[in-house]
Amino acid sequence: MKYDGKINLLLLLIGYCLLTSLISSGDSSLEYDYYRESCPQSLHVIRSTLRRIYDRNSTVAPAILRLVFHDCFVQGCDASVLLDRTVFMGSEKDTLPNQSLKAFDHIDLIKSELENVCPGVVSCADLLVVAARESVVLAGGPYYPVHTGRKDSDHSYPEISYELPSPLDDLPTTIARFASRGFTEKETVTLLGAHSTGMIHCKFFERRLYKFGGTDQPDPSMDPEFAELLRSVCNNNQTQAHSSSAAPSASPSASPSSPTTGSSSKTGEERSMKMDYEGRGSSFGILYYQGLLQGKGIMFVDQQLTAGEETANWVRQYASDVSMFHRDFAQVMMKLSSIQVLTGQNGEVRTNCREVTSSLW
Known part of the structure; x- marks a missing residue:
């Protein structure tokens, strides 16, 4: 039994290597610690702000976990679920599968903290994926590495939201x-x-x-x-x-x-x-x-x-x-957080997660 600690550590290291290889094979444009130079405080800001919210309202953890699933399942992890309706496009928020989603205001708060530290740098898509990982940990689940570098979509996809799994599905x-x-x-x-x-x-x-x-x-x-x-x-x-x-x-x-x-x-x-x-x-x-x-x-x-x-x-x-x-x-x-992501010149970095930054809209 004296070797249990060493064995557990070895399994943890092996598991970590497997996890990181999964991400690398999923999208090579994503990086671990993508913001190490442009916004090295980003992870701390997301984690500390979410923890502060959680201490007042623990329901934020499952709400963000659900939010990231509804975002990634539709058109990839591009923060399209956060966009409000405009005269030019509908909103995923308004569709029946998404009407009970919450935590949008909490995402707004975290984003405002990031903008105070590193204006226009951290995407809402990365914010949501990292916040979801932190929410899993807060809920008693496992910690896992998150690669970043996602960009935000300039479109919403309300019609695809109806492809989300339903509580009534067989x-x-x-x-x-x-x-x-x-x-x-x-x-x-x-x-x-x-x-x-x-x-x-x-x-x-x-x-x-x-x-x-x-x-x-x-x-x-x-x-x-x-x-x-x-x-x-x-x-x-x-x-x-x-x-x-x-x-x-x-x-x-x-x-x-x-x-x-x-x-x-x-x-x-x-x-x-x-x-x-x-x-x-x-x-x-x-x-x-x-x-x-x-x-x-x-x-x-x-x-x-x-x-x-x-x-x-x-x-x-x-x-x-x-x-x-x-x-x-x-x-x-x-794997979920790496689905069909926008990187590089594709997409944008929103300053407000609820609206497209591009002047097109």
Whole structure:
């Protein structure tokens, strides 16, 4: 056992080399520490500003993690999701898949801090990717190296936003959507592990709780007592929630009050289920996959991962090996952040992440 420390260090170094080789092979125009001369303080500014926001509002971490996925999945990691609507173009923000996105104001704050230090240097695309990595760490997930040098798009792509995965997708649809972006079935299972943290609005899973698939019953793939817990959350009936969560087969260690976001004045659309109810730490990922094996996936798209032989196999492996999940999640986040990026003379560096800098607009 005295060699454990050396072995872990060796594995970490090997993993780091593999991760960096993945990025290098993905886009040779990206560099590690791209801003080392033009803005050496950039990483510190992003990290410290995000940490300051997180200390006041921990929901910023999963919000930014979701934001980067919705950006990169559409037309590559080009910060197009941050653009506001103009008279010349629509906005991805206004599309149905993106209407619940948050953290735009937090990105604005980080960008303003960067502009104070290094005006016109750090792109919004790089800001978002680095902030997502820091958010993963804050949520208890793995640290991974991020190469930078992305430029920002001068276009928004609202029509492509409808290609984003839906909470209502079955497994074949989910696999097809991710495959269209170059992700394998294993990587699909890994990326959906990001649902380990954050709040899931009731509107994304209420259909599973009542007349599912045209029947008078809830989704049969859902644990019955867990379904009752979710119904109590969405109805905001705290007495019923306490009764359900106290049962042995209810959501593990869920607090009766922690899943909800507010008082009875909140509408069903505003009420939510908290995913990382056990707090930050090594539970990032493993509770999510363990829950799927118990029929406690909150969204249909999540629970469907147990419906296929290969995907279910990866669910089982991640449910029992958090180190494996963290390693794979780091790799797939690096791959996601390198999709179809703009570099060199392609794109621009926005001074305001919400609007195109070019005078064309």
